[in-house]
Amino acid sequence: MNDLRKSIDILRKNNDLLEIDDHFSSDLEVSSFTNIVQKKNGPALLFKNVDGGNIPVLTNTFGNMNRLENMIGKSLDDIINLFNKTMNMLFSRPSLIKGYEIFKDFKNLGIDEKGNGPVKEMSNDIDLNDIPILKTWPKDGGKYITWPVVITKDPENGQYNAGVYRMQVYDGETTGMHWQKQKTGNMHLMKAKKMGKTLDVAVAIGVHPAILFSAISPLPEGFNELSFSGLLMGENVEVVKGETVDLYYPSNAEFVLEGYVDPDEERDEGPFGDHTGYYTPIEKYPVFHIKKIFHRKNPIYHATVVGKFWNEDVVIGDAIQRIFLPIIKLQNPEIVDLFLPEEGIFNDLAIVSIDKKYPGQGRKVGMSILSMGQMMFTKYVIILDKDINIRDRKEVLWAIATRTDPARDIELINLSVADSLDHASLYPNAGGKMIIDATKKSIEEGFNRPWPEKIVETELEKLNDKLKKYGFL
Numbered sequence: 001m002n003d004l005r006k007s008i009d010i011l012r013k014n015n016d017l018l019e020i021d022d023h024f025s026s027d028l029e030v031s032s033f034t035n036i037v038q039k040k041n042g043p044a045l046l047f048k049n050v051d052g053g054n055i056p057v058l059t060n061t062f063g064n065m066n067r068l069e070n071m072i073g074k075s076l077d078d079i080i081n082l083f084n085k086t087m088n089m090l091f092s093r094p095s096l097i098k099g100y101e102i103f104k105d106f107k108n109l110g111i112d113e114k115g116n117g118p119v120k121e122m123s124n125d126i127d128l129n130d131i132p133i134l135k136t137w138p139k140d141g142g143k144y145i146t147w148p149v150v151i152t153k154d155p156e157n158g159q160y161n162a163g164v165y166r167m168q169v170y171d172g173e174t175t176g177m178h179w180q181k182q183k184t185g186n187m188h189l190m191k192a193k194k195m196g197k198t199l200d201v202a203v204a205i206g207v208h209p210a211i212l213f214s215a216i217s218p219l220p221e222g223f224n225e226l227s228f229s230g231l232l233m234g235e236n237v238e239v240v241k242g243e244t245v246d247l248y249y250p251s252n253a254e255f256v257l258e259g260y261v262d263p264d265e266e267r268d269e270g271p272f273g274d275h276t277g278y279y280t281p282i283e284k285y286p287v288f289h290i291k292k293i294f295h296r297k298n299p300i301y302h303a304t305v306v307g308k309f310w311n312e313d314v315v316i317g318d319a320i321q322r323i324f325l326p327i328i329k330l331q332n333p334e335i336v337d338l339f340l341p342e343e344g345i346f347n348d349l350a351i352v353s354i355d356k357k358y359p360g361q362g363r364k365v366g367m368s369i370l371s372m373g374q375m376m377f378t379k380y381v382i383i384l385d386k387d388i389n390i391r392d393r394k395e396v397l398w399a400i401a402t403r404t405d406p407a408r409d410i411e412l413i414n415l416s417v418a419d420s421l422d423h424a425s426l427y428p429n430a431g432g433k434m435i436i437d438a439t440k441k442s443i444e445e446g447f448n449r450p451w452p453e454k455i456v457e458t459e460l461e462k463l464n465d466k467l468k469k470y471g472f473l
């Protein structure tokens, strides 16, 4: 059975875990140390003496691509293939309905229902103050649970969702629930509100990394993240039924918080130093009330530290964009490559190359990108021809500088969706978009002069010997 502890064993075996016995404070010290180590591509960290307590804190588990692959248990190429196959199955016409049903059905795929599990070993003996939850940045509004897998069920159709939404600790049994307006957890809450009900929520902390990764991934709605993590792990995810909530959750999580969110209650949330590189301001968000905490014997607290780029969420973001490219290509087969650079916080800037065949295709792809799933948060889309290596910033800037006229090639959309974390947007959660169409323009697009030919080096092979002789090769 896969769980976080097995992943820790893998880290140990790979010599990729630093186990630290020195005393550390959960108030800034663990986070700062992690932040510095992960920016130096250091190992995963297990702090064994935090606040003088006996609950170790694990951080930096996805610090580089190699570790991410080891933690999930599959190479990125294998994950991409698996995802591709699954999507093809879902979207190929004859099996469309059947394939989709598989992922809707909680029991059909990759899930084993158990009466009991390790997470139920201990209950009612601690509250949040006993867990070494971290304060990350000096001006944070408090301590935040940063790796919670928040599990809810659609009150109308029973479909499960798991998402990672930060949770600010207010006291031993109350936290914020920072699911942004457009996220599935909030959709479930809105439906509960319509039905005049509160929403049951189970929060699993310290799960197998494949479960965490699935919860972060922007899977299509109705696509059960727990099922998907079963596929990734190549084995069923064992789940147990909640005691005070009508939900199943992973049976071998280190902690599970059972509770509810009342759709009519909000509270100040923030500030929190986020991956934008800024503190998100105080805003109103829903409140999570804990009814019961279960945990394993000798539990381990799993956390992440976010901040300006080069933290582990950059590695996760990189993996996610590669995995989801096939889905985006399914809708836009002309796309050659898509790149969401970390400087653009993944959400804000998309660079796309296309194999352009007809007029207007650059803008067509730009508009499509802006309306696909969580790509809706993108602010700037740059469309380039396929001869540009979009992962090379110099090439991209060169192409924008030499292939566009601002009067013709920039499309502004005045009001659309904005990421809740975007402090610069016109309004909270709503703002503008820009498509830069840097593809070569044709006569049909109003370009009525010859497009110049690009300089290409042709003599390299012929000059190989001479270049070698003079030390240039």
Ligand SMILES: Cc1cc2nc3c(=O)[nH]c(=O)nc-3n(C[C@H](O)[C@H](O)[C@H](O)COP(=O)(O)O)c2cc1C
Residues within 6 Å of the ligand: 146, 161, 162, 163, 164, 165, 166, 167, 178, 179, 180, 182, 183, 184, 185, 215, 216, 217, 218, 219, 304, 306, 313, 316, 374
């Ligand atoms: C470290 C980290 C923290 C995150 N925090 C939040 C958050 O506080 N609120 C939020 O809405 N999304 C957050 N996300 C993104 C969601 O987990 C992601 O959009 C996920 O796909 C949402 O799932 P859903 O589509 O099922 O709602 C975070 C992602 C990461 C990697």
